Amino acid sequence: MRNLGALERAVMDVLWARATPATVREVVTDLADRNPAYTTVMTVLDRLARKDFVRRERGEDGRTWRYVAAASRETFVAELMLQVLDLAGDRDAALVHFARSVAGTEADVLRDALTDDPDREPPDRR
Structure with a gap:
C-alpha cells in the first residue's frame, strides 16, 4: 500500500468519516477549510480509485459518481x-520493542x- 499525499489523506479522512458514499461536491464541501477546487478533488478521487483506495459507483441519477473508502481507516x-x-x-x-513501548x-x-x-x-476504544 502506497503512502498518501496531504490532499489524498484529507479526502480519505472525509470518506472514512461518512456513513454513506460521497459525491465530489460533498467531499469538496467537507473540505471547505482547505478550499480545494472541484476539479482538484475530482482528480484526487479518480487517482485514489485507480490506486484501489476508494471504490466508485454510479449515483441514483446514473450520471454522478459516488465514492466510498475501499477499506477502513484501521x-x-x-x-x-x-x-x-x-x-x-x-x-x-522491532515487534518486541513496539510491544514494550505501549502501555495501559x-x-x-x-x-x-x-x-x-x-x-x-476488537472492542471499540474511542
Missing part, C-alpha cells in the same frame, strides 16, 4: 504498520488480540 493503518515492520532488519526485535489500554488490546479468538472484532 485496515489502512494496520497495512502501513506492516510495511514499516518490513523495513526492520530484525522483525522480531493499548497493551491490554494487544494482549487480548494475541490470546482471544482471532475472528472476534
Whole structure:
C-alpha cells in the first residue's frame, strides 16, 4: 500500500468519516477549510480509485459518481504498520520493542488480540 499525499489523506479522512458514499461536491464541501477546487478533488478521487483506495459507483441519477473508502481507516493503518515492520532488519526485535513501548489500554488490546479468538472484532476504544 502506497503512502498518501496531504490532499489524498484529507479526502480519505472525509470518506472514512461518512456513513454513506460521497459525491465530489460533498467531499469538496467537507473540505471547505482547505478550499480545494472541484476539479482538484475530482482528480484526487479518480487517482485514489485507480490506486484501489476508494471504490466508485454510479449515483441514483446514473450520471454522478459516488465514492466510498475501499477499506477502513484501521485496515489502512494496520497495512502501513506492516510495511514499516518490513523495513526492520530484525522483525522480531522491532515487534518486541513496539510491544514494550505501549502501555495501559493499548497493551491490554494487544494482549487480548494475541490470546482471544482471532475472528472476534476488537472492542471499540474511542
